Amino acid sequence: MSNPDDSGTSRDDLLKRIELMEAMIAEGRGFTTHNAWIFVLWGVVDLVAWSWQNLIHTQFARVWAWPICLIAGAVLTFAGKALQAKPKGVPSSVACGRVMAVWLMMGIAMAIYVASAMITHFTWQYSYIAALLMMVGMAHAISAVILRWRVQGVVAAIWWAGGAAVFFLNSWRATSDIMLAEMCLGMIAFGVYAMMLEHRRGGHWTNKTA
Amino acid sequence: MTDFDTTNPPRRDDLVQRIELMEAMIAEGRCTTMRYGWIFLMWGLLYYAAIGWQMYLPAGKFAWPVLMVLGVVIIQIWRWRALRSGRNHESPRSRSIGAVWGTVGCAFFLYMGAAAASHHIQSPAVNATVMFFLGLAHAISAVILRWRVQGAVAAIWFAGGMAMFFAPYPASLIIFLVASFFGMVLFGLYTMMLERQRAASLVQHHA
Numbered sequence: 001m002s003n004p005d006d007s008g009t010s011r012d013d014l015l016k017r018i019e020l021m022e023a024m025i026a027e028g029r030g031f032t033t034h035n036a037w038i039f040v041l042w043g044v045v046d047l048v049a050w051s052w053q054n055l056i057h058t059q060f061a062r063v064w065a066w067p068i069c070l071i072a073g074a075v076l077t078f079a080g081k082a083l084q085a086k087p088k089g090v091p092s093s094v095a096c097g098r099v100m101a102v103w104l105m106m107g108i109a110m111a112i113y114v115a116s117a118m119i120t121h122f123t124w125q126y127s128y129i130a131a132l133l134m135m136v137g138m139a140h141a142i143s144a145v146i147l148r149w150r151v152q153g154v155v156a157a158i159w160w161a162g163g164a165a166v167f168f169l170n171s172w173r174a175t176s177d178i179m180l181a182e183m184c185l186g187m188i189a190f191g192v193y194a195m196m197l198e199h200r201r202g203g204h205w206t207n208k209t210a
Numbered sequence: 211m212t213d214f215d216t217t218n219p220p221r222r223d224d225l226v227q228r229i230e231l232m233e234a235m236i237a238e239g240r241c242t243t244m245r246y247g248w249i250f251l252m253w254g255l256l257y258y259a260a261i262g263w264q265m266y267l268p269a270g271k272f273a274w275p276v277l278m279v280l281g282v283v284i285i286q287i288w289r290w291r292a293l294r295s296g297r298n299h300e301s302p303r304s305r306s307i308g309a310v311w312g313t314v315g316c317a318f319f320l321y322m323g324a325a326a327a328s329h330h331i332q333s334p335a336v337n338a339t340v341m342f343f344l345g346l347a348h349a350i351s352a353v354i355l356r357w358r359v360q361g362a363v364a365a366i367w368f369a370g371g372m373a374m375f376f377a378p379y380p381a382s383l384i385i386f387l388v389a390s391f392f393g394m395v396l397f398g399l400y401t402m403m404l405e406r407q408r409a410a411s412l413v414q415h416h417a
Contacts, residue, residue, distance in 0.1 A: 098306050101353035105364075109346045112368055116375040117335065127330050130321065131339035135346070138317045142350065145309035160320055167328040 028147045030201065031096040036194030038077055043187025045073035050179060067118060074111075099143050106139040126166050129175055133163035133182060140186075155190045158182065240355050242304035244408065247401025249285060254394025256281045261383070275326075278319070307351055314347040334374050337382045341371035341389060348393070359400065366393045 049069035052061050110132070117123050137159025144152035162178045169175070256277045263273035321339065325331045345367030352361035370389035374382055 098354050101350050102310075105346055105349040105353060109342050109349065109368065112372060113338065113342050116338070116372045120334075120375040122335050122375055125330075125333050125335040127325055127333050127335040127339065130324065131335060131342070134317050134321050134339075135342070138313055138343070138346070141313040141316070142309050145313060146306050160317065164320060164324040167324040167330055170328060 025147055027096055028099045028143075029149060030198075031099055032143065032147065032149075032152075033194040033198035033201065036191045036198060037080065039187050039191030039194065041076055041080065041191075042073055043183045043191060045069050045076070046179070046183045046187065050176070050183070054176065066123075070114065098146055102139050102142045102146070106135060110135055126170065126175065129179070130163040130166040133159050133166065133178075136182075136186065137163060151193065152190070155186050159186050162186075236355055238304055240357060241405075241408065242307055243351065243355065243357075243360070244401045244405035247398050247405055249398070250394050250401065251398030252284065253281055254390050254398060257390045257394065258387070261387070274322075278322075282315075282319075306354055310347055310350045310354070314343055318343050334379060334382065337386065338371045338374035341367050341374060341386070344393065345371060360397070363393050363397045 046069070049066045052069065053065040113131070113135070114123075117128050122128055137156045140152050140159060141156035143149070144156055159182060162182045165178055166175050169178070260273045260277045263277070264270040267273070318340070321343070322331075322336075325336050330336065345364045348360050348367060349364035351357070352364055366389055370385050370393075373385045377385060
């Protein structure tokens with residue numbers, strides 16, 4: 001039944017391992033789609049902050065639009081997670097843990113980075129905006145490689161392209177347009193797509209449909 | 211195997227097997243980091259070499275591009291040789307760690323390339339970003355591998371990144387040198403030491 005090779009691993013062991021890896025990848029994708037509302041939420045939060053700052057020309061809006069919206073976004077994320085129903089099928093924490101580690105650490109790094117830049121008034125630099133786009137793209141890219149998910153890889157490429165474009169276009173108007181496009185494509189559209197997948201799965205994390 | 215639900219709860223044996231597998235994968239992931247420990251040391255030394263070249267040698271503007279590309283070439287040659295000799299074993303966790311560092315490397319080169327090409331390189335935000343990128347990679351690895359030492363290294367890079375914003379611009383070089391020493395050189399030496407110990411214990415085990 002089992003044919004150990006030179007390294008002592010039998011065919012059955014290898015098959016089991018492949019099955020486990022596939023299951024973990026499916027679980028990881030399920031975890032992402034289950035939490036896709038967070039992408040949509042942050043896309044909307046960013047859009048509200050952007051609109052508030054750009055369309056209402058007051059000193060208060062210029063200074064406080066982003067801090068208030070970002071804090072509101074964080075509060076809504078925690079509240080949403082607390083209220084969110086547990087999915088059917090208890091996931092193994094391996095793949096989900098890895099994807100969660102990526103997003104959690106990205107969130108912490110972004111929070112420290114943004115807070116430091118805001119306190120020291122460096123948010124006007126193009127390199128700051130480009131770094132934000134690159135960091136979000138990085139999280140998408142790592143997640144895409146771990147989950148072998150091409151759609152998320154494309155989203156990562158969109159974020160990175162936006163980050164590079166901020167440097168080269170070198171204007172606030174263009175930067176603002178890029179931010180707007182990233183929020184719509186990289187956050188809201190991807191979030192809605194992932195939510196659609198979640199709806200199709202019917203909340204089961206381990207169905208290999210995507 | 212993974213589709214547990216409330217009507218069909220997992221057996222104790224399944225859970226034990228699963229925990230054992232997770233522990234084995236964490237150990238494998240750490241081993242991968244230890245095997246690649248020399249890369250941390252190499253990058254730390256390359257940073258020092260680039261700064262030294264830029265400050266004291268002619269054609270200083272080529273220091274960073276040349277040495278960074280050299281670092282990538284060395285790693286690719288090493289990986290290619292490892293692949294040929296069949297030493298490149300991959301587990302899900304080591305693949306994840308590879309994904310983290312590979313992606314951060316790509317983002318790093320893209321960001322720095324774009325910043326340099328568009329003449330935005332000399333800004334506190336760029337310096338801070340570099341340190342946050344490295345801290346982020348260490349932090350994700352640390353959580354995946356449940357490795358406190360690497361978590362401390364991530365904290366050093368994040369603290370350095372924050373300091374870049376708050377400290378005056380001339381101090382940024384010192385902050386970077388200190389963070390590189392602790393976060394690259396020392397951590398690289400530490401992982402190499404662990405790898406040596408592991409190799410020695412394996413030899414003893416087989417003897």
